[in-house]
Amino acid sequence: MFSVTVRDHIMIAHSFSGEVFGPAQKLHGATFVVDATFKRPELDADNIVVDIGRASEQLHTICGSLSFRNLDDEGEFAGVNTSTEFLAKVIADRLAGKAESGDLGVGARGLTGIAVTLHESHIAWASYERHL
Amino acid sequence: MFSVTVRDHIMIAHSFSGEVFGPAQKLHGATFVVDATFKRPELDADNIVVDIGRASEQLHTICGSLSFRNLDDEGEFAGVNTSTEFLAKVIADRLAGKAESGDLGVGARGLTGIAVTLHESHIAWASYERHL
Amino acid sequence: MFSVTVRDHIMIAHSFSGEVFGPAQKLHGATFVVDATFKRPELDADNIVVDIGRASEQLHTICGSLSFRNLDDEGEFAGVNTSTEFLAKVIADRLAGKAESGDLGVGARGLTGIAVTLHESHIAWASYERHL
Amino acid sequence: MFSVTVRDHIMIAHSFSGEVFGPAQKLHGATFVVDATFKRPELDADNIVVDIGRASEQLHTICGSLSFRNLDDEGEFAGVNTSTEFLAKVIADRLAGKAESGDLGVGARGLTGIAVTLHESHIAWASYERHL
Amino acid sequence: MFSVTVRDHIMIAHSFSGEVFGPAQKLHGATFVVDATFKRPELDADNIVVDIGRASEQLHTICGSLSFRNLDDEGEFAGVNTSTEFLAKVIADRLAGKAESGDLGVGARGLTGIAVTLHESHIAWASYERHL
């Protein structure tokens, strides 16, 4: 199995509901360094997994749609705990949509999996991995 | 599949038996930066993999039980080569016990896997991964 | 010149005033990985720069007084752009106070300088350095 | 499952054919930081995955056979796009050969998988994983 | 003293003249991860060292003028060993020009120093630091 990973980041504010979150129930924020991994069993005709330029651009577009916001005020996340693991899935699912729509290039239709890791600090990170 | 990882570290002395270890047969030591990963296919009711506060605390407790020791003098490791890969399993198994006993919280009973990576330097690390 | 550095982190929400900040004028957030460096020309009687346990504790206390907050709502920062470089100075000045008050131990009175670096992402960080 | 990883690097020049590569169609170069991972379900008689000294040496030999070259001029890569993902496979396959020939030690015959990751920058890397 | 650092990278081919360079006398290549640091004793009216957006853009422009090239073929480097330390100075001097010309914003005229570090691998890097 082959994979290619590109890195970007988002900076957001949010808060959590539930005693388990302790002080993070208050409005705070995070930088999430975002690693997006694209997987496939064989390389394409250009000998690559995905057009890395397009992959970076599409990831940057998705990050731009989340960054510099208070996620508590975004309608799509109303009443949702936007945990690191949950946001990893949000980004992975959006990238999957980009792969299926052709925004990652024609060759990207050979992708079989996507994984996204969000680093919230030097001592904690979370991932979500899915099939395509 | 979702995962959450937390990082801690231990500082220990030890020696190895066996020609394969070369100069590491002599008493020496290591800092192991410890990454503990918790996995599950679906998030819990709070939209998380595990209570990250509890996960960090339990990992810290386990690290505390190993750190600032000469492992050659610990009865539980008598006659055992405490290699990086072996210690990864020791920590993973102890975390599995914490998950099963409820020390990681009730939600943690939905965990299906644990992986532990120990970084022994900037150029070498080892992992152990198991089911729950 | 000798130095010792310890690392911690804070997670905060804030916004900025001024066109120069572009999208960061909106409420957003950041994880700041905080590196605090203590300097002195000669080691103390224990052959160290500072009691690293106390230095870590005091840095953790300072980080705790800033983390999991919306800095826009903190009276001490009213009308202030809490930029990364500004927050580096806030933390450095508080550590300087700890050194002078004896909270870092008696030996810490030999410290001659403090530097603090805040990493806001994998591609940007800021520092402030001062004398004691 | 256990694994051990060792890190080395290569510095090469190359160019790519195909519009998808944009400016990388011109002769340029890269440092690839190479992580080689060895996997097996059980440890050997010495309580290790592989003799880490031998693993590092063999990886270094393979890196030496690729580094400080213009890959466009190497007969074995004639007409091939030596992408990061492709080079990950080249190194993984050579390590697999070393495992099978006994160059990684007798114990290494218990290895069941090899994965190689090449980091081309702080924001992009690629991997190839195979069975033994 | 305050500072802000932004990171980018270049990927180039080159070769060196002189026995001291050993195998690096052959055409090879490198990824240089570039850290550009801007320094000043006091913050500007916006409470910052430099407009970090502009600083990143200008660094990206400079990196773009060097990247995806064989430096041996660039007239400006004819007969010059484009060592890591030399390239750090090239980038620092170009950034100094940007600061002086106003391309980093009006506030950047308060900058008093620039430092540039180029990381050529996980085990080697070089820096150049100058006044403004």
Next chain:
Amino acid sequence: MFSVTVRDHIMIAHSFSGEVFGPAQKLHGATFVVDATFKRPELDADNIVVDIGRASEQLHTICGSLSFRNLDDEGEFAGVNTSTEFLAKVIADRLAGKAESGDLGVGARGLTGIAVTLHESHIAWASYERHL
């Protein structure tokens, strides 16, 4: 000012005397990732700070003379707390000796400073800097 840094590491056992060290008074150990920085105001005739091959070799030799040992048993460190900051000075002074003896090459006589940083974990490191 120019600088070049190379990285290596040592793995040692040791213990400390003094209440300030808490649990580290017991025999334990550490991996120290060692960064050695060489400084000079102008580049040499080859356009470099130092022959990086020789610098790496000499640092490796020095690391080899310290690594895989219990420092408590080394005569030269009898009765000495081999703290991270102290060991940074030991390595810096030995590198200074190499520079002066010509072991770093004739060009290295133009070096004006050496700094050594020892990373003891992901959250703590220490440095020593001196003139030549």
